Amino acid sequence: MKTTSKIITSPMCEITCFEQEKVARIKAELLKEEVLLPQLAERYKLLGNTTRLKILLALAQGELCVCDIAHVIGLTMAAISHQLKLLRDQGWLAMRNDGKMVYYRLRSDDLLKALKDDGRLLRERLA
Amino acid sequence: MKTTSKIITSPMCEITCFEQEKVARIKAELLKEEVLLPQLAERYKLLGNTTRLKILLALAQGELCVCDIAHVIGLTMAAISHQLKLLRDQGWLAMRNDGKMVYYRLRSDDLLKALKDDGRLLRERLA
DNA sequence: TAGACAATTTCGCAAACGATAACATGACGA
DNA sequence: TCGTCATGTTATCGTTTGCGAAATTGTCTA
Numbered sequence: 001m002k003t004t005s006k007i008i009t010s011p012m013c014e015i016t017c018f019e020q021e022k023v024a025r026i027k028a029e030l031l032k033e034e035v036l037l038p039q040l041a042e043r044y045k046l047l048g049n050t051t052r053l054k055i056l057l058a059l060a061q062g063e064l065c066v067c068d069i070a071h072v073i074g075l076t077m078a079a080i081s082h083q084l085k086l087l088r089d090q091g092w093l094a095m096r097n098d099g100k101m102v103y104y105r106l107r108s109d110d111l112l113k114a115l116k117d118d119g120r121l122l123r124e125r126l127a
Numbered sequence: 128m129k130t131t132s133k134i135i136t137s138p139m140c141e142i143t144c145f146e147q148e149k150v151a152r153i154k155a156e157l158l159k160e161e162v163l164l165p166q167l168a169e170r171y172k173l174l175g176n177t178t179r180l181k182i183l184l185a186l187a188q189g190e191l192c193v194c195d196i197a198h199v200i201g202l203t204m205a206a207i208s209h210q211l212k213l214l215r216d217q218g219w220l221a222m223r224n225d226g227k228m229v230y231y232r233l234r235s236d237d238l239l240k241a242l243k244d245d246g247r248l249l250r251e252r253l254a
Numbered sequence: 255t256a257g258a259c260a261a262t263t264t265c266g267c268a269a270a271c272g273a274t275a276a277c278a279t280g281a282c283g284a
Numbered sequence: 285t286c287g288t289c290a291t292g293t294t295a296t297c298g299t300t301t302g303c304g305a306a307a308t309t310g311t312c313t314a
Contacts, residue, residue: 067145068150115250202303
């Protein structure tokens, strides 16, 4: 209810901005990507883990059950199952039940499309 | 000091491996990438963060001091400084001292080369 | 030389991550 | 159909990560 137009003390340096125009312009540029960047980061984060990369490469050779993936990579099924869920949530894996076994396979098309699109986007913006 | 050749109970399912051949083959395939995968994951992990992506995009517009980057992104200089260090350690940024100011700029060539190479590697292995 | 300011480093905390441990589910034999 | 065993998922715990506050460093200037 204060009516004074006092400048709010921002948590960061509030005085010196050495290139106000430039800063404002770049800020506006970034604002355009407000939606895309978090999604991009999410996908790259998923690729930023050796276990998950190994799972993707393993499944590139064909369908596998959780147990076999665990053997290939050398971790417990629980650990693998957790990572599989993350990759599945991203839409890069598909699963199929057969009795008590669960087989996972790569959704190559979606994965490769994501890789290509994201890479292109970044390269465009960074060039 | 036990001399019995008792089977060590591994932390994971030790009996059933449904496609031993396939598992062994894929395991061997992955072994070839033993060195590359962690490096790949490291780079993707670095890209898997919105703040760092914003820094890269901001610097794509040209050289900036830490203070201005902080303004652009809306975080404290301390936070930015920390992320700048990570990106610099990866070799994607260069810095220049000018008095008490420090200017950062993108090492576009290295960054773009890394992006291109990593993307190609993954797409090849996943195709 | 003292003071001011940009940047970095250190420390602490909250949130996210990853692997282990407990649990649920389905298959198969007695 | 009941028990039992193996597969796979969910819950739990320790570690790591990202950010902010405060202290430190280094540089310019009065």
